Amino acid sequence: MSSTANAQPAAILHEVFGYEHFRGPQAAIVDHVIAGGDALVLMPTGGGKSLCYQIPAIARQRAGRGVTIVVSPLIALMHDQVGALHEAGVDAAFLNSTLSMEEASNVEKRMLRGEVTLVYAAPERVTTPRFLSQLQAMHEKGRLALFAIDEAHCVSQWGHDFRPEYRALTVLHERYPDVPRMALTATADDITRADIVERLQLGQARQFISSFDRPNIRYTIVEKKEATAQLLRFIEREHEGDAGIVYCQTRKRVEEIAATLSEQGIRALPYHAGLDPEVRQANQDRFLREEGIVMSATIAFGMGIDKPDVRFVAHLDMPKNIEGYYQETGRGGRDGLPADAWMAYGLQDVVNQRRMIDESPAGEEFKQVMRGKLDALLALAEATDCRRVRLLGYFGEASTPCGNCDNCIAPPAVWDGTDAARKLLSTIYRVQQQSGISFGAGHIMDILRGKATEKVKQFGHESLSTFGIGAEFSEVQLRGVLRQLIATGSLSVDSEAFNTLRLTEGSRAVLKGEMAVRLRESVSQPSESRRRRTTEKARAPVAAAGLTVDGANRFAALKSWRAEIAREHNLPAYVIFHDATLAAIAAMSPQSLGDLQGISGIGATKLEKYGQHVLRVVAQVG
Template sequence: MSTPQSILHEVFGYGQFRGPQQAIIEHVTGGGDALVLMPTGGGKSLCYQIPAIVRHDAGHGVAIVVSPLIALMHDQVGALHEAGVDAAFLNSTLDWQAALDVERRLARAEVTLLYAAPERLTTPRFLELLDGLHAQERLSLFAIDEAHCVSQWGHDFRPEYRALTVLHERYAGVPRIALTATADALTRADIVERLQLQQARQFVSSFDRPNIRYRLVEKKDPTQQLLRFIESEHEGDAGVVYCQSRKRVEEIAQTLAGHGINALPYHAGLDAAVRQAHQDRFLREEGIVMVATIAFGMGIDKPDVRFVAHLDMPKNIEGYYQETGRAGRDGQPADAWMAYGLADVVNQRRMIDESPAGEEFKQVMRGKLDALLALAEATDCRRVRLLGYFGEESRPCGNCDNCLHPPAVWDATDAARKLLSTIYRVQQMSGISFGAGHVMDILRGKASDKVKQFGHEAISTFGLGAEYSEAQLRGVLRQLIATGAVAVDAAAYNTLKLTDLSRAVLRGEEPVRIRESVAAPAQHRAKRERSPARAARESAAAALDTEAQARFAALKAWRAEVAREHNLPAYVIFHDATLAAIAALAPQSPEDLQGVSGIGAKKLEAYGAEVLRVCEGA
């Protein structure tokens, strides 16, 4: 009989489990329910694929995998086929006859894993198929991937996930495993309640991604900042750039392409065929930079994404963590870079305030945004802050921007009091509120047309903050908005208002200390900075001698051809790490390839002779 260990080795070609994988797999294989929180790149898929194979071999039938994205289904099923596992998907890319063939094979429990979207799973036709399997005791397990989508507190809430309660109600006794890379305590509790997993065993891995370097910079000229970052540290690397609007996506993609960077746009407004073509190129080609809204990325398994950049602030830490987690899935060094500014804070507040949601929901969302703002303004270790949000204690990492270059901090209490005082006096004098730019002009003594129009030169704080730069005052305002001492009235053109929390700052009871402006990094710092991605490539190349490097290059070229023939991303055939191990080994026989990580029995049979031929000819 198959065992998890034998499947891990013979099918997937790995010698040992990672982290909690073995405990999860044994629990689910034994028929237990599980909620699994494991970071991106941690090996979540094996946690349901191996139990599915073992249980199928033991006569328990088909595993149903709930997956939210067609592209992810296609690549996962392709990877399983490459490993010799009988898997299939049901989605809109299949024509009527192909879908009917899959349904017939499903009804006969001939497939080991069947992937379907939540919308399809809850249709009467699909439920009828599941009823038939359940009656024959041929449903082995349900795997619910991206389980945070079920929660209203999650960053990718999808109402159709709520209907998955039918799995527990209709198919009692069939084990269920829900998996996600991102869920704080509130989201986790919501997943348990919505999916009725109260009796499930919870497996919570460390959220730490030590190979990712977190860097958050103040916006000055974000497009130029992004260009400098990519050109100086990630030339030729695959990456993802996130923007908030479709228009911004188009502009940035065009600008990057104009500077010789292989960049493509991706957003929901593009034609579906164009979107698919761009995603396919990103997955299948090397060195593509995808510029996208958050519509892109869930379930992207590309292992060699060397950077994720945010030109606009996400809504919360979960979204930030999920999106940055798409970098460095191969465990090699990668960058998470974000430029943020006062406008980001104001825009995110406005979107929350203008949403039709109830006040309880808005309060939770404001709290989540505040946590992200606190991360952005932090002067201590980014990683400690990030992991602390998920309830995990840690020590300074020595690898984030604050650890590598501790920021200077200044006492902004006086500036904060003067800003609050100006907001108060402007409203008292005019009877209306004004925006950030106008308030700062008054405090800095700038007699703009608007200041003259309203006679605000007469305000007692006019010019009292002349020693502060606009960048400094914007930083103070961000902090005041982040801590709730200033409110942004979205309904009144993003004007500023005092709150109950303003009093403590005005009285000097609440000190305000913030990081100095670092919008324009000094040249000496840029020279000292060494791209972790580039360092990884250099060290990997140094580990191979000249002949091994030639074999590695030949193997990558051969893999690209095979991937094109199979219409799959190259990493589905073999990961770079596997090719590097083969190149270093210089194999002479099929036996030499046995035991190389990533080469299972099916892949050895399918590709062994070709790999030996390529190595010999290199």
């Protein structure tokens, strides 16, 4: 094969990665970058972002252009991506603290000679004088092919995962303006996108914005009552034996949930920044390499987690914004098979997030943007229409009802909470007038519902004109009203005064009846149709759902063989072959290497390395 043909993107896609066709805008992105253009790539998790820089890296290296530098924020991500490239026959390396001095020196020498195709490094390393001098030497010899900046949202203060080290990457454009640069991320709204362009000096870059839709993910948001019990019901009914992630806000909560799940027979591990680094790494390795592990974690866990068969992502506490929610839920179903995004939220979540914004040392402009982002997430949580339409709308993408989220499957009943809202605000006003101090939500609701508690009696609040005028409203209803009042700015929470409630300028419109408050009924329990569906759920792996009995047996045998190979290579099993590839092999029952060649995910190197082993496993099962 000629060097020109050898560097063609379609040929690389098939030969190296074993895929017949590009997806979505991948082909246009790859062509643009191979030709030397800069690019900003927004593509959802699981959409194939890595191929968008890996194929140009291979093509440009084969054409004699040199080495691609991949800026990556996490050591674990570098390790697994380099391991996957090695399995596909691509010469790749990483430079990070896990290497000995001798190992790092060897990588640097090969990089300087232009012998390696991709080198992964963290932004902190890339911007050091030593590394920059190495890049300069490579540049002078024409051995610097491409810069790929992964997780580019980290450069933006408006993003959900800001890392100041990313700001220094502007030096790449300043020093090497003729070397193409790619910035890639799965999540960025308009303001974050503009910040990425400005901070990385990508004003002339072509922007490729894919659909943010993840149609295989079902979004469900429930009102938080007994969150741990709700989570257990969800896992037992929907995802017994499945791999999943449970996000919690605090380290203490992470450990409590991991312990509770383990006590219930669910294989669960904790992950947060306060754990011993060796324990944290061991838990992450188990999650990536074993099946059916549930990781209870703070948001410290997740960026770059490539595990394709995560069947659910649960939030026990509300994230800060829709970008964070989208990024975290996107870690489910990377293989394109069905997955669930489940969240429980309540009034305290709203209060906590508001307090964190108000107490942050940031400037008022930043706080206002963060409040707007939180409000958008609250609107998604309180929505009575299609979740997916709301979610995609946030990123500027029009869509139609999905038929697959909780609101589409079981449309919630809606009630008019305007009267309740006016009575709540009136009660807060009268309490402040009489007592001169503010009180929390529980006390205000007790007054409104006519509950003569000791505290109510102590302050004489049973004498207020609003005492008992809201007896027809349940506590659940009133909490829903309070959430929406806080979300719309019609009520504020004073975090310095024990989370007490205070009226705002926005309260006036509600009190005057100028603003309606419409809310969803309680949705803490799954719908009957959903219960029936999950009760009947087959416990076979999702990828094997359509296989015959013989096919399922072959699939199980192939998974056992893959697990052994993965252990030998110290890699996650999916790096060897994805479940979808094993399922295709099991369905076909191939008899020759030629039969294997057409199966998606089997490139030339993997065919040569594993083909005969796969045929032997298939033949043994029959």
